[in-house]
Amino acid sequence: KTVAWIERGGSPVDGVLYNAELTRDARFVQAAGAAALIRLEKAQLEADIKASTSDLAASRVRLLEMAHAERRRLERDLHDGVQQHLVALRIKLEMAADAIRDDPTQAERVLASVGSRMDDILHEVRSLARGIYPSLLSERGVAEALRAAARSAPVPVEVRGRVGRYGEDIEVAVYFCCIEALQNVAKHAGAEATAVVTLTEDDGRLAFEVCDLGLGFNARTAPHGSGLINMRDRIEAVGGSVEVTSRRGRGTSVRGSVPVE
Template sequence: MVPGHAATLRWALAEAFDDPSLEVAFPLDGAWVDAHGRPLALPPAGNGRSVSRVHDSGRTVAAIVYDAALDARPELVQAGVAMARVVLDNQRLAAEAAASLAEVRRSRARIATSAERERRRIERDLHDGAQQRLVALRIELELAEELVLRDPQRGALRLRELEQEVQDALDELRTLAHGVYPPLLGERGLRDALQAATARSTIPVKLEARDVERYPPEIESAVYFCVLEALQNVLKHAADTRHTLVRLDGSVAGELLFSVHDDGAGAPGGVIRAGAGITNMRDRLAAVGGHLAVRSSLGAGTVVRGRLPTVRVPDLS
């Protein structure tokens, strides 16, 4: 517990018990400390001091040390223990909420960094690749135009040759755009976009979708890229996979669930190392208020499950 909050709790209980000598002790590494973190020994029975322990979910979270004369007022002691339990539980919930908020902010920061790195890569590839190709193509078209004026037959032949170069330039631009935001996802939604993506997969993939509708772009994007990341992991780490099942489930009110289940060898001991792929998926979902779970069993493959709200998450930056 935060020292300032612990001191406030001790003061409030001392006031309620009308016992200025009251102390609140907290368990720490097999010993006890007071509200300021100093070591505190619980008194033995029969020395004029009593101890009431505060339990939460079956574990001791604090102990109240007070004047033994107050044992004659058990209702007061019980009320004090109950108050301490509520205060400590509220502090625990607040700490968990703060930790979750901090993790969401860290996830969003990682996503922003990754997005900026990807933007620079695309910018570099456009400059070094597609842009140079287009500049060269423009020059070739100008030369072909002059050739048409001098020799129409040779000029027409050259223009037909340039058609393939135009197609190559388009293909390069599409390659660069892949992974930014697929047009099909924006136009027709998750089901169709993932159907098209799984159809292109080099491993056998079956897609099942239940009650899937249109969702905010950030929700659809998070699920889409998480599924692709999970399929990429299957390709890299489960080469013996014969079947992979992708499920989308929008039947739960206010939530969208997805899973990617392969029938590969699975991880020994069910231990999955959280590499870049899993971290990316967790970050994507955390940024929209979602959660990721990964389970692997030796001989039974790996399952990646995601759950996220279908409403926009408030900006926490």
């Protein structure tokens, strides 16, 4: 008996054990080779599906963890901020109720301070709402929401491009991915860094790029932090892709795209 090896890229990946006398029939040789190739491709396909399923499950777990972390942050901010304002407001209203008969002037002063306290509460609630989901994103789209975010960014940011409106899941994913990239610029690119956000639509895909002229890093050796994982999870959840390129002293670029048709 003889072994015929099947190679890919110059390396053996499978083999067919056969009786050498049967090779006189060319049809047998062709059928055996085809069967071995089908078996090999089937095994490779199964391995790819298993790997993709594992990656998808891990991505879903990370998205759930992100949602839980955001919920805990919101609970903490509500407790430490808005709730404390409301407790103080209740105390002041009780003071005004106690004083309104015996000392109307004092009651008026207390009620006047209540108005100021209400302004503080309103400001706190609006700040929390912006941190969760900026109203401008739902009202005017991802480009205008990013321009608004750029105006309050800790580094100079220019937003280029005018694109249309898309599904909420797409706009939210692209917006928060760009915000994550801008936060990384502020953290790691250096004090003199500037950033440019570019949005384009072509061939049924919304593309975005966040690039900076900061310090950069060695993309091959630098560890992948949670920021990059979060960006990929968000974009891949809507069928898109994102990649990061960087060189020391040349800045960093985050590029991605999502289908919009």
